[in-house]
Amino acid sequence: MLRKLSLLVLFLVAVTINTAPATFAQENNATVHGTFYDLWTFAPLENIVIEVYSNSALRMQTISVDGTYSLSLSPGSYTIVGKHYRGSFLASDAQENVILQSHDNITLDLIMFPTFEENELPENYDNTIAEEWGEAGTAWWPILGAALALALVGVVVAFYYLKILSKKKLGMKKVEGAPSVKVVGLPDDLREVMDAITESGGRINQVELRQKLPYSEAKVSLMVADLENRGLVRKIKKGRGNIIILKE
Incomplete structure (x- = not known):
């Protein structure tokens, strides 16, 4: 009886040892x-x-x-x-x-x-639509090329326009405190008159103007009249003299 009990205990211990790793792994x-x-x-x-x-x-x-x-x-x-x-x-x-x-x-x-995959496509698969799209894409190439050409022409025209505009701006003589006046194409003597008026802040008495220039009173009067006809200055009568003002 004691021997049978001992064998039963050993069997239970062996079962516990064998199943413990699996139980631990599951946990x-x-x-x-x-x-x-x-x-x-x-x-x-x-x-x-x-x-x-x-x-x-x-x-x-x-x-x-x-x-x-x-x-x-x-x-x-x-x-x-x-x-x-x-x-x-x-x-x-x-x-x-x-x-x-x-x-x-x-x-x-x-x-x-x-x-x-290509070899697994259904037998009734129709790639006609894909082919038509491909042909349509090819037909669009000439239109796309023309559009790109027009865009390039537009860029070139804009570039030259800005270049010409910048040159015109360089031809404008600007003096701080005086109006900006176009002096492009004026004779040298008229340009001297414009410079003298500009240096005086855009307004000067005609007597003072003659004193600034190496010309006679008659010559200065003629040059002022010429500038007035060109629309560059305005002459205002004040007392016995004239005030010369640059036009904006």
């Missing part, structure tokens, strides 16, 4: 769960074949009827693959890599992408 497992979605509708895709790989070796294979899954795996690095078949034809698939640690609880959703 440290991680959980990864999620849903397989269709690429076009983003709705859960039914009847997914799920394969779990570790170190390129298949570790688990199961089927999800409603497109959701939940896997209990020991810590490690895994590749989760989902496959959706239509008959014997692989219509779409997805895969993701995941690293699991003890007691992890990870949500991993996957989007199923079509797996069409």
Whole structure:
């Protein structure tokens, strides 16, 4: 009787030792769960074949009827693959890599992408539309070339216009405190009169103007009259003299 009791105790100890590692491993497992979605509708895709790989070796294979899954795996690095078949034809698939640690609880959703290859296209597939689009694209090239040419001409015209405008601005003589007056094309003597008026702030007495210039009173009067006819100055009578003012 004592011998039988001893054998029973040894058997229970052996069973406990053998099952302890497995129990410990299950207690440290991680959980990864999620849903397989269709690429076009983003709705859960039914009847997914799920394969779990570790170190390129298949570790688990199961089927999800409603497109959701939940896997209990020991810590490690895994590749989760989902496959959706239509008959014997692989219509779409997805895969993701995941690293699991003890007691992890990870949500991993996957989007199923079509797996069409050129030799797997349906027999009734018609690429006429694609060919027509290609021909239409070729027909657009001349129009695109003409548009680019017109744009280039516009850039050149704008460049020369700005260049001419900048030259005209350089031909304007500006003095601080006096109006800006065009002096391009004036004779030298009239330019001297304009400079003298400008240096005086755009307003000067005709007597003072004659004193600034190396010309006679009659010559200065004629030059002032010439500038007035050109619309560059205005002469205002004041007492026995005249005030010469630059026009803006």
